[in-house]
């Protein structure tokens with residue numbers, strides 16, 4: 686979307702970009718709660734863990750966040766999607782797209798760790814604790830569609846361990862330096878999401894889980910016993926989840942759903958907005 690200014694005949698056309706006007710520092714719209722009220726999360730300093738059985742609606746949530754990120758001028762997307770087709774429609778909006786290749790995943794995570802170190806050196810030099818919008822640094826948003834593929838399925842044991850340790854590092858240290866992580870798994874088990882990793886995620890969303898125990902692995906120990914179990918979600922109610930925010934109580938939400946045609950429209954527009962621009966004198 687551009688506004689074209691009036692111009693004298695023969696002058697070069699001047700286009701003023703109108704969009705994007707969103708930011709990853711803004712609250713992100715997820716959907717509605719059980720009373721129909723809109724649900725937003727500010728993922729920037731928190732991270733988001735998403736778990737649930739296959740077909741529960743996890744990708745729908747990731748796509749909504751990718752849409753917000755793609756339209757956010759201050760954001761660079763790093764996507765990890767072993768199936769390629771879950772986040773693949775956002776590929777042209779992403780700085781990096783990692784498919785089913787653990788060596789590629791490790792090399793991208795190592796680069797992110799270096800960026801993170803540099804950002805902490807910058808914060809340290811400026812006697813600051815975290816990056817804020819006025820710093821003018823981009824938010825680097827990493828989205829993992831299935832962490833278990835890299836941490837437990839493909840590659841050697843050493844590669845899987847390196848992946849888990851790099852992931853833990855970025856989840857633990859990325860928040861303050863504007864590098865949030867959104868990570869999903871359809872295998873919520875202790876080997877994929879150990880408690881020490883789960884607790885680094887300020888936000889957790891549990892889509893339908895096969896047992897109260899797997900729901901607890903995503904949301905935190907004891908919530909199922911208190912009546913908040915994603916095992917209670919009807920299998921036909923795709924897109925329904927329990928959302929836990931930091932220091933809060935899980936709430937039932939229904940995630941807003943973008944179909945493929947809508948994603949393609951948004952992704953194409955966002956990619957066009959993000960296209961490389963020539964620098965004029």
Ligand SMILES: Nc1ncnc2c1ncn2[C@@H]1O[C@H](COP(=O)(O)OP(=O)(O)OP(=O)(O)O)[C@@H](O)[C@H]1O
Pocket residue numbers: 737738739740741742743744745746771871892923924925939940941942
């Ligand atoms: N919020 C929603 N509202 C309505 N339907 C939805 C919603 N989310 C998902 N669905 C339906 O459920 C199907 C499966 O959803 P989705 O692919 O997001 O699940 P998933 O949990 O990511 O599965 P997998 O783990 O296999 O990737 C979608 O193709 C869609 O038809």
